[in-house]
Amino acid sequence: MNLALKNTDMLARLPQVRGGYREQADLADVSWFRVGGCADILFSPADEADLQIFLANCPEEIPVTVLGACSNTLVRDGGVPGVVIKLGRPFGDIIIGSDGQVDAGAAVPDLMLSKQVANAELSGLEFFRGIPGTVGGALRMNAGAYGNDTATVLSHAYAYDRNGKRHEIQAHEMGFDYRHCALPQDLIFTAARFQTVPGDKQKILAQMEEISASREDTQPIKTRTGGSTFKNPGGADPEGLKAWKLIDAAGCRGLTQGDAQISELHCNFLINHGNASAADLETLGEVVRQRVKDHSGVTLQWEIKRIGREAM
Numbered sequence: 001m002n003l004a005l006k007n008t009d010m011l012a013r014l015p016q017v018r019g020g021y022r023e024q025a026d027l028a029d030v031s032w033f034r035v036g037g038c039a040d041i042l043f044s045p046a047d048e049a050d051l052q053i054f055l056a057n058c059p060e061e062i063p064v065t066v067l068g069a070c071s072n073t074l075v076r077d078g079g080v081p082g083v084v085i086k087l088g089r090p091f092g093d094i095i096i097g098s099d100g101q102v103d104a105g106a107a108v109p110d111l112m113l114s115k116q117v118a119n120a121e122l123s124g125l126e127f128f129r130g131i132p133g134t135v136g137g138a139l140r141m142n143a144g145a146y147g148n149d150t151a152t153v154l155s156h157a158y159a160y161d162r163n164g165k166r167h168e169i170q171a172h173e174m175g176f177d178y179r180h181c182a183l184p185q186d187l188i189f190t191a192a193r194f195q196t197v198p199g200d201k202q203k204i205l206a207q208m209e210e211i212s213a214s215r216e217d218t219q220p221i222k223t224r225t226g227g228s229t230f231k232n233p234g235g236a237d238p239e240g241l242k243a244w245k246l247i248d249a250a251g252c253r254g255l256t257q258g259d260a261q262i263s264e265l266h267c268n269f270l271i272n273h274g275n276a277s278a279a280d281l282e283t284l285g286e287v288v289r290q291r292v293k294d295h296s297g298v299t300l301q302w303e304i305k306r307i308g309r310e311a312m
Helices: 007-013 048-057 110-119 126-130 135-141 201-218 243-249 278-296
Strands: 020-026 038-044 064-067 073-075 080-086 094-096 101-105 154-160 166-170 188-195 260-262 270-272 305-307
Touching: 007 020, 007 038, 048 154, 048 188, 073 278, 094 110, 101 110, 110 126, 110 135, 110 201, 126 201, 135 188, 243 278, 260 278, 270 278
Parallel strands: 038 080, 064 080, 073 305
Antiparallel strands: 020 038, 094 101, 101 188, 154 166, 154 188, 260 270
């Protein structure tokens, strides 16, 4: 696609929808890092049918990107080409069944999901209390924390492909691995069903409180940051290699690039101290990767998703 294409020309080629299109939408406003450029066009579907109409009729050559809570995403300074889809309230319902099945829209915050399930005296989703994202993001990266992950509690998910076809995907078809889902990137998750079991409400809430306290004690959650920057080379194995240990051993704790810094509290977190650019954060991450490789021979893989264009 020609990046010089004017937004007005692009808008004229997009299908009529009931939701809203917004030109040059500032994505730094929604990014947890508070950095990044604009979306050429931001689309907020009115509901699932509206999303389906858009996908079925959007010209194939126009790029489409889905953005969740933007808690584990770095939007580059040049912005995101084409259309960015951000699912909102119409995709934020939670329905708790009598059989322990819990349906949640892709836009439901993981924290809210864990709380509502706990209040219903159901167990299994406590770990979502420690994940700063949404259900859609959890599906896309098999999000996990504190010894559990999405793969272990998912029954099935619903998604639309680039042609507007709806799919029901069973958990075993997701291709889950450590922080990974093998499904095509152009699939857009809209909802999921989780399986829970009855539990003692007070014990569930106590476990969630422990998770919350642990996060606050060990992660820089009150700063402009994202989730874990790099995947653990040892995967989910509690005895495996940890990214933060490799970063620390390479002497990168507290390392800076402009107003970007490797957290002193938890060195697998990038921090924007106020005036960092996305380029500062990404450059610092690459410096860390090189230093870790030089020190230990291990090449760290980004866990944070980086999207968009570099600034011109």
